Amino acid sequence: MSVARALAGAPESSSMLTAERLLEGSRDTRRVPEGFWQKLIFTASGRRIRLADSKAAQARIALTARIAKPLTGGARFVPVLTRKGGVGKTTITTLLGMALADARDDRVIAVDANPDRGTLAERLSRRSEHTVRDLVRGADEVVGYAEFSALVSRDMTRLDVLASDTDPHISQAFDEHDYDVVARLASQYYSIVLTDCGTGIVHSVMSATLRHADTLVIVSGTSLDEARSAAETLSWLEANGYADLAAHAVVVINSTTPGTPPVRLDEIGKHFESRVRSIVRVPFDAHLATGAAVTFADLRPETRLAVRELAAIVVEGLPVGRPRKAGSRG
Structure with a gap:
C-alpha cells in the first residue's frame, strides 16, 4: 500500500504495526x-x-x-606538523579541532607549541589573553578544569585553544620540559590534545611532542616544493626512530590558492598513499584565505566535509582502549 493511501485514510497494512508505534517509550x-x-x-x-x-x-x-567514537583510558595526542611554513598547518589544526569538538561529547584542545610566535589563537573569534606560559608558570595552581579552562580561548564548536606567547623572545624559552607540563595537565581534562607544531623538526619542543604522539597529521601544500617538504618530513621521522608514527600518519594536501594547481595532485596523492595510512585533500576556501578568525559553519560544504572526513580518519587511527604510556617513543 502506498504512503499516499495511508495518509488518505485507506486501511493500513500489517507493516504499519511497528514497535515504535505500539510500544510505550520506544x-x-x-x-x-x-x-x-x-x-x-x-x-x-x-x-x-x-x-x-x-x-x-x-x-x-x-x-x-x-x-564521535568513544575513547577510553586517557588523552590522545595528535601533533600537526610540516617542515615548511605557508602550507596552512595552523589552519588545518584549527579546522581539525573544530570538527572534532563539534561532533564529540568529550573535550578537545589545540595547543600552540610553536617556539616562535604562533598564531593558532588568532583563528578563533573569542580569544583569551592568557598563553601557554601562564599555564606553565601556574601549573601548581591548576587543581581542576575550572583553573585550566580560565587560560584557554574557546570557539563556538567548544574547541579550546591554548595560545603561544606573542613575544618571540619569550616563546623561545618554551622547551621540552614546558611541553611535558602542558601535556600532563591537558591529559587530565581533555580526551584529544592537538598540537600545532613549529616548522623546525629538531627543536626540543618537537622532541617532546613526538614522544607523546599517538598519531600524526602532516600538512602538504599543492606545489612541488611543498610536497617535497612534506615527504622530507616523513623521511626525517623514518630515519630518527619514528617510523611507526610516520607509517600511521595522515597527510593533508591543503589547497591555499584558488584554481587548478600546476602540479598533478593525483601523483602527489599516490606518493603519500605509498607511505602513510591515509591522505585527505582540503579544497581552497575563501573563508580561510584571509588568515582571520574561522567560523566552522561558514566554510564551504566541500571544505567542511573534507575536514570532517579528516577528523574521522584521525579518530579511527587512535587507540580505543588505554593508550601507551605518555612519554614512550613512537
Missing part, C-alpha cells in the same frame, strides 16, 4: 527525519510514519558517528 518523537519528503510525510501522518533519512543525511550522521 517511539522516537524527538527528532524529525531529514529530507523534504521525509519531513512532509512525518508531519502529515501525525508523526506516525517515519521514513528513513535522506541519503545525504544518513551519510552525514554516519560521519558524525565515526568522529
Whole structure:
C-alpha cells in the first residue's frame, strides 16, 4: 500500500504495526527525519510514519558517528606538523579541532607549541589573553578544569585553544620540559590534545611532542616544493626512530590558492598513499584565505566535509582502549 493511501485514510497494512508505534517509550518523537519528503510525510501522518533519512543525511550522521567514537583510558595526542611554513598547518589544526569538538561529547584542545610566535589563537573569534606560559608558570595552581579552562580561548564548536606567547623572545624559552607540563595537565581534562607544531623538526619542543604522539597529521601544500617538504618530513621521522608514527600518519594536501594547481595532485596523492595510512585533500576556501578568525559553519560544504572526513580518519587511527604510556617513543 502506498504512503499516499495511508495518509488518505485507506486501511493500513500489517507493516504499519511497528514497535515504535505500539510500544510505550520506544517511539522516537524527538527528532524529525531529514529530507523534504521525509519531513512532509512525518508531519502529515501525525508523526506516525517515519521514513528513513535522506541519503545525504544518513551519510552525514554516519560521519558524525565515526568522529564521535568513544575513547577510553586517557588523552590522545595528535601533533600537526610540516617542515615548511605557508602550507596552512595552523589552519588545518584549527579546522581539525573544530570538527572534532563539534561532533564529540568529550573535550578537545589545540595547543600552540610553536617556539616562535604562533598564531593558532588568532583563528578563533573569542580569544583569551592568557598563553601557554601562564599555564606553565601556574601549573601548581591548576587543581581542576575550572583553573585550566580560565587560560584557554574557546570557539563556538567548544574547541579550546591554548595560545603561544606573542613575544618571540619569550616563546623561545618554551622547551621540552614546558611541553611535558602542558601535556600532563591537558591529559587530565581533555580526551584529544592537538598540537600545532613549529616548522623546525629538531627543536626540543618537537622532541617532546613526538614522544607523546599517538598519531600524526602532516600538512602538504599543492606545489612541488611543498610536497617535497612534506615527504622530507616523513623521511626525517623514518630515519630518527619514528617510523611507526610516520607509517600511521595522515597527510593533508591543503589547497591555499584558488584554481587548478600546476602540479598533478593525483601523483602527489599516490606518493603519500605509498607511505602513510591515509591522505585527505582540503579544497581552497575563501573563508580561510584571509588568515582571520574561522567560523566552522561558514566554510564551504566541500571544505567542511573534507575536514570532517579528516577528523574521522584521525579518530579511527587512535587507540580505543588505554593508550601507551605518555612519554614512550613512537
